[in-house]
Amino acid sequence: MDYWPHLYLLVFILILWGLEKLCPKFMESLEENFLVLIISLIMAVSFGQVIARYGFNTGWSAALEFNMVMFSWLILMGMSYGIKTGIHLGVDIVLNAVPHKLGKALALFGALATLVYALLLLDSAWLAAMGVDVRGGAIEYWAKMFKINIGVEEMRWPQFIQDWFGVRERVQRWLVLIMLPISLALLSFRSIQAFFDILTNKRHMLISGHEAQDLVEENKGVLRD
Amino acid sequence: MEALILFALVLGLLFIGLPVGIALGLSSILYISFFSNDSLSSIAISLFGVGTHYTLLAIPFFILASAFMSTGGVAKRLINFAIASVGHFRGGLAMASVLACMMFAALSGSSPATVVAIGTIAIAGMRQVGYSKEFASGIIANAGTLGILIPPSIVMVVYAASTDVSVGRMFLAGVIPGLLAGAMLMLAIYVVARKRNLPAEQWKGIGNLIRGGKDAGWGLFLIVIIMGGIYGGVFTPTEAAVVAAVYSMIIALFVYRDMGPLKETPWVEATDSAHARIGFNGSVYGVSFFIVWMIMSFFALADSETVTLGDRTLWGLIASVALALFYIYKRSGDIHQSLVHCLVAGLPIWKRNLGAMTRAFFPAFFGGETRKVMLEGTKTTVMLMFIIANALLFAHTLSAERIPQVVTEWMLGVGFNWFTFLIAVNILLLIGGQFMEPSGLLVIVAPVVFPIAMELGVDPIHLGIIMVVNMEIGMITPPIGLNLFVTSGITGMSLARVVKAAMPFVAVLFVFLILVTYIPVISTWLPYTIMGPEIITK
DSSP, X not given: OOOHHHHHHHHHHHHHHHHHHXXXXXXXXXXXXXXXXXXXXXXXXXXXXXXXXXXXXXXXXXXXXXXXXXXXXXXXXXXXXXXXXXXXXBOOHHHHHSOHHHHHHHHHHHHHHHHHHHHHHHOTHHHHHTTOOOOOOHHHHHHHHHHHOOEEEEEEOOHHHHHHHOOOSEEEHHHHHXXXXXXXXXXXXXXXXXXXXHHTTSOSOSSBSSTTHHHHHHTTTTTOO | OHHHHHHHHHHHHHHTTOBHHHHHXXXXXXXXXXXXOOOHHHHHHHHHGGGGOGGGGHHHHHHXXXXXXXXXXXXXXXXXXXXXXXXXXXXXXXXXXXXXXXXXXXXXXXXXHHHHHHHHHHHHHHHHXXXXXXXXXXXXXXXXGGGGTSSSOHHHHHHHHHHTOOHHHHHHHHHHHHHHHHHHHHHHHHHHHHHHTXXXXXXXXXXXXHHHHHHHHHHHHHHHHHHHHHHTTSSOHHHHHHHHHHHHHHIIIIISOOSSTTTTOOSSOTTSOHHHHHXXXXXXXXXXXXXXXXXHHHHXXXXXSSSOHHHHHHHHHHHHHHHHHXXXXXXXXXXXXXXXXXXXXXXXXXXXXXXXXXXXXHHHHHSHHHHHHHHHHHHHHHHHHHHHHHHHHHHHHHHHTTHHHHHHHHHHHTTOOHHHXXXXXXXXXXXXXXXXOHHHHHHHHHHHHHHHHHHTTOOHHHHHHHHHHHHHHHTTSTTTOHHHHHHHHHHOOOHHHHHHHHHHHHHHHHHHHHHHHHOTHHHHHHHHHHHOOOOOOO
């Protein structure tokens, strides 16, 4: 197996890191806008489908597939975004009960575990090198798809793209799947960042104790006597 | 033995503060790496494949709908409506809070959000008229849990997706238990109110009730769109969710105007004359009636061969024009103005509002506030979906190792019957509900419990409702129920005080849990009457 996809992912992460150092505000809103754009696209396409089907008895045959791919992208992109913003839920009773130092150690362990999760799913070769009988990973699967270059089921390129770029009619499956290695690489990157943020006390925890933490924080003690 | 390692790993990782998704996912992939021959490629691709669960695609849109409905004044409108309907009973304000929680639950589906939205207004209101803070907070903490039981409910979507039962039936099954739970809480309040001689509000007349209903109506119509769309056979649940999200967005931006560019623009300005208002109101009623009629008749008659779109439009037009004219005629008599005069005077208000809406159209959809609400909804979605995706991975690992079958055989072997089994499910979920987010817990528990339940002859829909009610009660069971935390957070009371305050009503909900668990007909009657029985194919 070749290592060029690994290299590209590394370069991508390094560029991202550099850009985020240069213009953090812009990159943050870029990421958020991307997420909002995906969910708006799904919403627009689904609503358009409802109108087209019940109003005009027509529709876009690839709408369902498009929505599902976008939904997957949203979930995958959300993994790393959630680690970055600390919105992923976790059980915080032990973290809050133990002494501060131990709590910090546990939070650091959490960041490491997230890194292991992401790297294992990305490519398990490093664990296999340690003698565990395991194989495969996102990169391997993606590389296979890239090599055989098959298309997805429904989605087609518009005619002009077919003409200009000389691509085949159906959208390539590797193109759809590319979000998988990218998002896992991003997740690794974010967990390394979280690790150092916790280490340097810039950040207290990896997780959020419950889903309404922000909401309660906003309204904290509004009814206090 | 190996299965025990898997469970121990999940619990261990969970308690030392890993994100729930990572705890589930990492345990699964470590288990597969060490004990199984599966390639991790297939695990990675199944992570990608979570998006292909079409039913789960409803979740982001129910979240978005509730995000738009939770902006600004909807809670206030619901509370006003609730007070107008039940406020005049003894302990009326408390009962109205329960009713408001039920209605808000139907719009939002999130328990903590319900506690914050209704609680911040209602607890203050109750204290003003002399209720104790404990009593008020106890009620809100309990009533807030109805969020996941009253449809539309995300937890039900998750249950339906992980066991392949129909979302429509689950939603319908939640209706009667939801109303029952609300009624039981209100009854308990009434009894306490009688004994302690708590105050009643003044009955302000039917006009006040109608006014409240009109105001809250646009929000509550969301439920009609979702339920009507699904049961009219018009929408799939996912489509219903999308339509609901778009509807709430339009209502929040253009009708209620709680957010966006029209925030400071009221429909009717103080300078508009009385007869212009009457004309405008009348025509608004006409237009509203027409919209509601077209939607409702579409749901009811979409498959009809004999009634065409033209017929429905014609009848709707006639009825709404008649309604508008009748209202204007009735009210214009009061101020001695002619009907036509009023109607014509109302037109400039229409022109002004339509103009403002057209100008605000693009700014509204692409504006900062809309983006903010969308982002909030997206955050909740990715947080929830991360757990669900990994829980599916975990469930997949469980079934690949045939763990549900082993548990089933064991449970049947030691002589569990449906009665004792349901007790076991109750206890398992009450404990689990303390530590886990409800939908994540459901994805894990359902694949294990479901086959056993089917073996013992428990109804699949009934089982779903039992599980949902258990999660609901898990949110207010000490020591670490979520709603207790949230209530303690907003009231500034200590957790122990909140627990003590909530206890009497938790007891009521426990009685409710027992009723729901052992009387299946409460959950199954409505869905099976309307949609026929759920058939499980194995």
